Every structure is written in C-alpha cells, then in structure tokens.
Amino acid sequence: QQQVKQSPQSLIVQKGxxxxxxxxxxxxxxxxxxxxxxxxxxxxxxxxxxxxDVSEKKEGRFTISFNKSAKQFSLHIMDSQPGDSATYFCAAxxxxxxxxxxxxxxxxxxxxx
Amino acid sequence: xxxxxxxxxxxVAKRGQDVALRCDPISGHVxxxxxxxxxxxxxxxxxxxxxxxxxxxxxxxxxxFFAERPEGSVSTLKIQRTQQEDSAVYLCASSLTSGSxxxxxxxxxxxxxxxx
Numbered sequence: 269q270q271q272v273k274q275s276p277q278s279l280i281v282q283k284g285x286x287x288x289x290x291x292x293x294x295x296x297x298x299x300x301x302x303x304x305x306x307x308x309x310x311x312x313x314x315x316x317x318x319x320x321d322v323s324e325k326k327e328g329r330f331t332i333s334f335n336k337s338a339k340q341f342s343l344h345i346m347d348s349q350p351g352d353s354a355t356y357f358c359a360a361x362x363x364x365x366x367x368x369x370x371x372x373x374x375x376x377x378x379x380x381x
Numbered sequence: 382x383x384x385x386x387x388x389x390x391x392x393v394a395k396r397g398q399d400v401a402l403r404c405d406p407i408s409g410h411v412x413x414x415x416x417x418x419x420x421x422x423x424x425x426x427x428x429x430x431x432x433x434x435x436x437x438x439x440x441x442x443x444x445x446f447f448a449e450r451p452e453g454s455v456s457t458l459k460i461q462r463t464q465q466e467d468s469a470v471y472l473c474a475s476s477l478t479s480g481s482x483x484x485x486x487x488x489x490x491x492x493x494x495x496x497x
C-alpha cells in the first residue's frame with residue numbers, strides 16, 4: 269500500500285520556467301509534509317515543509333500548496349535553474365512522538381539551460 | 382558543523398556474507414533513523430532509536446537485519462547472510478529531539494550496498 273503517491277516520475281523544464289510536482293496521501297493522520305531534494309551520491313536534504321493548518325508556504329523560489337480536503341500537496345519551483353536539477357521527494361509523517369517519514373517515489377527534475 | 386556521516390560509502394558483498402554499516406549522527410541528536418532506498422525509489426523506513434533504545438523496528442524486512450546504538454550515539458546496521466535483494470542505499474538520519482515538534486531529519490550520504 270503506497271501511502272504517498274508522487275507524480276510525475278520525471279520532468280524536464282526550461283531554465284526560467286516553473287516546475288510543478290504533485291503528491292497525494294491517504295492517511296488522514298499525517299500532519300507534516302516536507303519536500304526533500306537529493307543530488308546523486310548525496311542524502312536527501314530538507315527543502316521546505318508545511319503543516320495542514322496553512323494552505324501555502326513560500327520560501328524563496330520554492331512554494332508548497334496544500335489541499336487538506338483533497339489530501340494533496342504540491343511543490344512549485346519558480347524561475348527554475350539548472351542547479352535545481354535533482355530528484356525531489358515528497359514525504360509525510362504523523363505526530364506519534366517521533367516522526368517516521370513516508371516518502372513518495374521521487375521526481376527526477378532536469379532543468380535545461 | 383559536521384553533519385551525519387556514514388561508512389563505508391560503498392560496500393560490495395558476496396551473497397551470504399555479513400555486512401555492518403556505520404552511522405555517526407550529529408552530536409547531541411537524540412533520534413536516529415535508518416532507511417533503505419532502492420534504485421529509483423524513495424527511502425523506506427527501517428528502524429528508529431531514541432538514544433540507545435530501539436523503539437520501532439517495524440520496517441526491518443527480515444530477521445537478517447539487526448540494528449544497535451549501544452551508547453546512544455553511533456549506530457550500526459548489520460545484515461546477515463546478504464541476499465541480492467538487499468542491494469540498496471542505506472540512509473541514516475538524525476534529529477535533535479524525539480518530541481513531536483522536531484520533525485527535521487538530517488540525512489547522511491548513505492552506504493551503497495551491492496550484493497553479488
């Protein structure tokens with residue numbers, strides 16, 4: 269049972285364009301939704317995260333949009349740059365005293381120069 | 382400051398061999414997690430430690446997998462009698478506290494295990 273579904277699997281965007289990655293979750297107990305960025309040979313690094321009490325969070329060029337009723341959230345990367353080329357993972361966790369992350373399968377983003 | 386470190390970075394084992402993977406978390410971090418990341422997939426939870434106590438091992442795929450953190454800092458993930466399906470990147474992550482507000486996990490670079 270895949271609790272967090274991520275799409276698309278891969279994405280090619282031109283420099284300066286907007287990259288959009290979508291995720292959907294099933295477990296309504298999830299209350300924390302981070303996005304991780306992973307470069308080849310590196311571990312995932314936290315990019316931005318949101319909790320369900322807000323519908324949008326923006327940090328620089330990165331924005332999370334959250335739709336609680338639809339159980340969906342998305343990452344928007346504005347003015348995409350070649351340096352943004354990486355694999356992006358959405359994740360979710362619930363408040364259980366410790367925060368085990370359930371990850372999506374990842375989106376490989378390529379920003380063409 | 383120093384992040385999470387893992388060693389070795391790469392490990393090739395023959396099927397049936399035992400392996401031990403090491404994780405050095407960020408100093409002072411109470412929580413430590415192990416994840417398994419298959420090629421082209423997202424990380425999947427294996428086990429969780431709060432200090433030296435292993436509070437959740439529900440993600441360990443078989444009894445060939447064993448993890449310990451005896452002094453509440455360094456952790457070792459051991460895989461006995463390795464099988465080809467064990468080939469993956471093993472990620473370690475740590476976070477400052479075990480409280481519900483401290484969700485940020487800092488990941489190490491991982492150990493890529495290849496079983497031949």
